[in-house]
Amino acid sequence: MCPNKDLSWRKLNIPEYDEAKRLQKYDCRRCVLEEGILFIPALLKVVSSNPIILCVDLVQQVCTTLNAPESLGFEDRGNINFQLWRGKPALSFVSEEKLNVWILEDYKKQKWAETMLIPLPFLEEEPNLKKMIPNIYQGDEEDLLVYPHSRRGYPIGYHIYKVNSKVLGYDSTPPPTRVVATFVSVKGMRPKE
Helix, strand or coil: CEEECCCCEECCCCHHHHHHHHHCCCCHHHCEEECCEEEEEECCCCCCCCCEEEEEECCCCEEEEEECCCCCCHHHHCCCEEEEECCEEEEEEEECCEEEEEEEEECCCCEECCCEEEECHHHHCCHHHCCCCCEEEECCCCEEEEEEEEECCEEEEEEEEECCCCEEEEECCCCCCCCCCCCCCCCCCCCEC
């Protein structure tokens, strides 16, 4: 949705998104909005095709596609998270007690950095976290991996792993994070003339 001249809402015409939706191969829960580009992973349900990420430029109101890293196997696609790593879009998943992170280095050149591996030594002591993909936060002094903890479906706290100091802690409140951008807050978004 984007604003009309009279500030009512209108639907953006994005054929690539409509096709991905028809094929049911996208996952809107994992969208990332960065610098006016909405990244929508289309990683699921398609075995034969190379996984892609739809990139909707909200300012220019156009859509392009971005190829996911070639080494991303089909078995990894269902257990992958799409989020920001130090302000850049990144794909992450856990394998063999390591967090694997692919960072999008250059959006225009479709360049992904080499896979970064972060050991998670605490998983032996915390087996309930093995199947979870942590949320990544950039703290003031170091990167944090955050695992939400719930009981009977209600959030009660967070396991927080400090990457540099290799310390796992527990807190009842989430770490501070940046304000999530909304469609209204994207600079340059313009109404239809």
